[in-house]
Amino acid sequence: MKGVSKIMDTKQFSTQIRVETLKELQHRTFGHIGGSMSIVEVLSVLYNDIMNIDPKNPSYEDRDYLVLSKGHAGPALYATLALKGYFPIEMLKTLNDNGTNLPSHADRNKTPGIDMTTGSLGQGLSAAVGIATGLKIQNKPNKVFAIIGDGELNEGQCYEALIFASKHKLDNLVVFVDDNKLQLDGPTKEVSDIGNMDDRFRSFAFDTRRIDGHNEKVIKEYIIDALNVKDKPSVIILDTIKGKGVKEFENLTENHHMRFSESDNKILDKYIALLEGDLNE
């Protein structure tokens, strides 16, 4: 039953990440809450169950790499890294402070555990395929994971990277799309419809799967499957909810970046208490 307890641990880890991300953003009084909440489960599975890492030695040579191409979801990744022990949990309160090591967008030169600087959308995926290529050239077994947003797929550079990944058969790369159906200005279907996302990836010869992006058990199974795919890269499209976990904020167009009002803060207080209650059960 070890597997079951591990899954429970990972669910619990997701809750912890969600709590710490909410606290972090609430403390700063503003931030990219929507796209942080939607990737909590995939971060939880990657860092708890999948990735070979050493939080005490972030540049550990045999580590697996994560490129958070949607760099604005940094707060969720920071919470994950802190909980894994890359840096003290208290540091989360410095998010976006003057002189902080936790800037709004992920920065490899500031935050322990971050391997690539991202924030200008579309660029992270290219870096991820570069890392995967470098590892292949050096015959290293390390894996590379990249998380991109559905809105980010507006960027043409993504498709350059997909062509490259496919051409070079980067089977050490797993791409996740956080398909939360919203981008900054509204629904992706309305702002800039990219058509059938799944077919697009298939047309680039990616091993393509779509799953519930908030189900740790399924995410884990599919990552393991993806890592067994040979001679082509994989994508796991995560059906997600932007702002997941805070019902009042879920799927709001305005949740991409929020400045919390007094009533918003009461909502955050409520969910932090609820989630902490779950953890203490």
Add this chain to the structure above:
Amino acid sequence: MSKYIAEETKTRELRKVYASTLIDMMDKDQKVVALEADLMSAIATKPVQEKYADRLINCGIQEANMMGVAAGLSVTGMIPFVHSFGIFVTRRAYDQLFLSLGYAQLNARIIGSDAGVTAQHNGGTHMPFEDLALLNAIPNSIVLEMSDDTMFEKLLRQTKDEYGLYYFRIVRKEMRKLYHDDQAFEVGKGIVLEDGNDVTIVASGIMVEEALKARELLKKDGIDAAVIDMFTIKPIDQELLIKYANKTKLVVTAENHNVNGGLGSMVTQCLSEKAPVKMRHIGVKESFGQVGTTAYLQEVYNLRAEDIVDAVKDGLQ
């Protein structure tokens, strides 16, 4: 002062120097990797791919992705050499160059070929007059313009194990040969080719040849010109510039680039603060590129020895 080759001879093609130097560096260092964006034929790197198919990666026509791939390769400890025409590795993919490599503080060598008017018949779309300006604006970048094949080969080799973002601006084919095999080159140190007391001509790339010609023309009028090859645009050689600004009463810069943001701007920025002196600038002024031979375009954009002479005489009035 440095002894240069006075008689007019031609260099090897710089693209052939690039290819052969890459192969030699790849022979000795498993971490050297080269990226192309469908211009291997233009830069003559096919022999590199024939020998090292896994380390000469032709990305296809995707310069933005190529910069990101270089960044990723650097994350894994590889040393990427990234080539395309100067316009494509700078303005075409500038945000990727700026952020994924520059801001992320990763390690890469960027080779921009067909400097300025040497893009010739590819014309205005392919003619980089602003690549140095773009690179100069990236914090901590090293910006070098090659004036000779020996310089190119030596600097490729000696900076291979340095860490940072390097830009090599090159002519793809032949140039006027300047340097003997034993010439030493150091980033941050300009080379005095000719000493002089009346004016200092600070040039880079193909304009070094014009500066030397201008010196001869000026000599006939009794004007004694110093000529400096300032291949190291950034960091610029402040000490040398200050010395010559104090020695001569005029400094003329000459570049195959827009006068905004390139060599002239860097020299002016240094001297206006440290040793104010009368200056004149030879370079492209408020113009886009166009098709033509190098000689014709040098005439069109006033990039000839005669133009330097005119600027010197104007400055000395």
